[in-house]
Amino acid sequence: MSIIQKKIILIGSFSVGKTSLIRRYVDNSFSDDYISTIGVKISKKMIDAGDKKLMLLIWDVEGALDNIRRVNKTYIKGAAGAIVVTDITSEHIGETLKIHLEDLYSVNGPIPTVIAVNKIDKDPGFRFDMEPLLKDYPGIAATLYTSAKSGQNVEELFAVLAGRITE
Amino acid sequence: MILDDYSKLKRLLFDEELATINRMVRDIRELEHAQEKDVLVERLSQLITQVVSKAIQENRGQFYGAIQPIISKGLLDELHRSDEELQKILYPVILSTIQEQVHKQKDLIVDALYPIMGNMISKYVSSAIKDMMLEINQKLENSLSFARWKRKFRARLLGISEAQMLMQEADFSSVDAVFLIHKESGLLIVDLYREENYKFEEAEMVASMLSAIRSFVNDWISNDNKLSELSEIEYGNSSISIESAGSSYLAVVTRNKIDMKDKLAKVLSKVVDKYSRELMNYDGDTSSIDIADIKVILSALFVKEHTAAREKKFPILGVLFVTILLAAPTGWYGYTEYLAYKVKQKELALKELITEKNRIHVYDMDITTRENGKIILSGMVLKKEEKERIEALGKGYNALSMVQSVEDDFVRNFDVNFEKNFDTSFNSSFDRRYETMRLKSFIVKINGLYRSDISYTFKGNEVSFSGTLVNETIKKKFIESAQKNFGHRVLHFDIRTVTKIENIYFEFDSVEIAPEYTAVLDRAVALHKQYGDYFLKIYIYNDEIGPDYINRKISYARADKIREALIERGFDEQKVIVRSFAKRPDFIDSNGTADDSQLSRCATFEWELNK
Structure with a gap:
């Protein structure tokens, strides 16, 4: 069985725990230093999706809100799916998600996207109403409440996305 | 007393x-x-420290200014006086300071020393090479053999020393690894190694990282010329040479510096010519492309080419010389042959200038020369800048570029700006060929933009277009543009549209889709199965009766209903895009009647290639 490579974008504002999610999940990755140098960090994870074997190449991209630089849209090009990360302590979850989703869709169209609401360990009952976003961003496949700390829903996050990509 | x-x-x-x-x-x-002096000194000495510190405290600059000349002079005197002693004192301090600086700020020190060290090293190396050459030459002088005489003769012929000739013949360089990478996604298409032990463990990650670096350099650093690209990364005596074309690029890891540029361009263009469509659509699944065949083509990169290139030119010149000699007695015929040869040479030179020297990949490239000597160039490039670049390059060759770019503002004005000052009677065979090129460019562009399958036939004075386009608007634009560009001929159109899907109307306050619209939904799904590339955009409007937010809510619910109904029937949900409004559609007047309200509660459909 041949292995199918897929490029995945991981995007989200500064300090929402993107990099921790990656660390919890991947098989191998380049050093964290790259993200501060060229604005992207690449990691790899093998995953089974149905009868297919996928190699996810995860591009952890500096989001537009990380600093004053614009997001480098060429990094987003050619992605098969995306994970947009926010966290329950963020003040404007809806608005920041929109900015990232716009960046993504303006380059790739509505690719399968999973929203990760991170740091759920801090308030396990927290829920965010994703309904208004679903209308404008038809690529959103699921919203998962994750914790890089406890590992909650981290594997699932990538599994759901992989499943959606291979559908 | x-x-x-x-x-x-x-x-x-x-x-x-x-x-x-x-x-x-x-x-x-x-x-x-x-x-008395002694007493004065005794007394003042108790005060002087206080006076000085007060002066420094109150005006440091002034104080320093006052005493500086004395101090400097004092120091100079001291330096002159006791060099050796000073060295003894300063040596450990300087040494430890440098050591610490090197440890803490290595890069800064390297930057500071680089200009001097670079020159020094290059001087040293060139003098060493000179010595080596001398030595080789001396050794050669002392030996005698047939091979040596042969080499000596060739060196004379090329105007270089025999030692240089020897150096050229010895080749220590090697290609260790070759990667073919999809440009947009950075996904690895093929990796190939000289030997098993050169294999990269994480080739896919390396491909992604290289692509990121490439994007980074191209986007953030090289802003002077949009066409300049990262072409080489050096590390130690190895380097990665990069050559890109269309939708993929080659990255080749070499040792001991070889100039791979031309070879890379040649090999890559072979792959691109054969597999351009597969490369463009590559999505990480290697079974979609003939990897084995690409590996065969790429493996040419491992083959070492010795310095034969220069010699090869002689036979061509020789053949030409002989051809001209033979052709001369046949008079005019020979002369025209010679002219044709010159024309061909010019065309080839232009092609080389564009594809090899400037590394622009042109799809469906065609070069031909008109009777007046003007070269006509057609084809398709990806970027607008590439098109402009080609136009500029063509000027030096008296060439007219009809090269089109996928990025042109074609969607907006839909006009192919061909040169119009040609003879519309098209009697000569050249003019027919020119017209065919125009037609070809036109169709390549339409099909590239709309992923359509329009084809044409050109017989006598009649051109027939047939195929499928996305919708009526684009069909109308296409016909208009064809008439504008080819209106001097008799045109026939047999164009189908993917589409029109009828509107769906809703009852007042209801979100249910009436059973009569089942056929509409089924048709949408059937079309979707046939034209999977297209997005179906659904616009939901409402009647503006009652509050806005209620109308918006109802529109959302109706949108969901239609979306679900389509997905249930097998429509790919990623290809459905819904836009819900509380307002009436534009085609209904806002001060309308009850009938108009009924018509306003509708869903309209559009097929689009972009989201």
Whole structure:
């Protein structure tokens, strides 16, 4: 069985725990230093999706809100799916998600996207109403409440996305 | 006693004053004493520290200015006076300072020293090479063999020394690894190694990282010319050479510096010519492309080419010379052949300038020369800048570029800006060929933009277009543009549209889709199965009766209903895009009647290639 490579974008504002999610999940990755140098960090994870074997190449991209630089849209090009990360302590979850989703869709169209609401360990009952976003961003496949700390829903996050990509 | 009395009286009268006078006398004596040098020094020395620190505290600059000349001079004197002693004192301090600086700020130190060190090393190396050459030459002088004489003869012929010839013949360079990478996604298409032990463990990650670096350099650093690209990364005596074309690029890891540029361009263009469509649509699944065949083509990169390139030119010149000699007796015929040869050479030179020297990949490239000597160039490039670049390059060759770019503002004005000053009668065979090129460019562009399958036939004075386009609007634009560009001929159109899907209307306050629209939904799904590339955009409007937010809510619910109904029937949900409004559609007047309200509660459908 041949292995199918897929490029995945991981995007989200500064300090929402993107990099921790990656660390919890991947098989191998380049050093964290790259993200501060060229604005992207690449990691790899093998995953089974149905009868297919996928190699996810995860591009952890500096989001537009990380600093004053614009997001480098060429990094987003050619992605098969995306994970947009926010966290329950963020003040404007809806608005920041929109900015990232716009960046993504303006380059790739509505690719399968999973929203990760991170740091759920801090308030396990927290829920965010994703309904208004679903209308404008038809690529959103699921919203998962994750914790890089406890590992909650981290594997699932990538599994759901992989499943959606291979559908 | 009298004296005593006098004394008494005196004491009574002057006792107090006497004490004062005595004190004054003592003070005067002390003052006289204080003017003596030693005492003055003693006293001032107690104060001087306080005075200096107060002066420094109050005005540091002034104080420093006042004493600087003395200090500098003092230091200079000191330096002149005791070189050896100073060295002894300073040596450990300087050494440890440098050590610490090197440890802490290595890069800064390297930057500072680089200009000097670079020159020094290159001087040293070139003198070493000179010595080596001398030595080789001397050794050669002392040996005799047939091979040596042969080499000597060739060196003379090329105008270089025999030692240089030897150096050229010895080749220590090697290609260790070759990667073919999809440009947009950075996904690895093929990796190939000289030997098994050169294999990269994480080739896919390396491909992604290289692509990121490439994007980074191209986007953030090279802003002077949009066409300049990262072409080489060097590390130690290895380097990664990068050559890109269309939708993929080659990255080749080499050792001991070889100039791979031309070879890379040639090999890559072979792959791109054969597999351009597969490369463009590559999505990470290697079974979609003939990897084995690409590996065969790429493996040419491992083959070492010795310095034969230069010699190869001689036979061509020789053949030409002989051809001209043979052709001469046949007079005019020979001359025209020669002219044709010149024309071909010019065309080839232009092609080389564009594809090899400027590394622009042109799809469906075609070069032909008109009778007046003007070269016509057609084809398709990805970027607008590439198109402009080609136009500029063509000028030097008296060439007219009809090269089109996928990025042109074609969607907006839909006009192919061909040169119009041609003879519309098209009697000569050249003009027919020119017209065919125009038609070809036109169709390549339409099909590239709309992923359509329009084809044409060109017989006599008639052109027929047939195929499928996305919707009526684009069909109308296409026909208009064809008439504008090819209106001097008789045109026939057999164009189908993917589409029109009828509107769906809703009852007042209802979100249910009436059963009569089942056929509409089924048709949408059937079309979707046939034209999977297209997005179906659904616009939901409402009647503006009642509050806005209620109308919006109802529109959302209707949108969901239609979306679900389509997905249930097998429509790919990623290809459904819904836009819900509380307002009436534009085609209904806002002061309308009850009938208009009924018509406003509708869903309309559009097929689009973009989201």
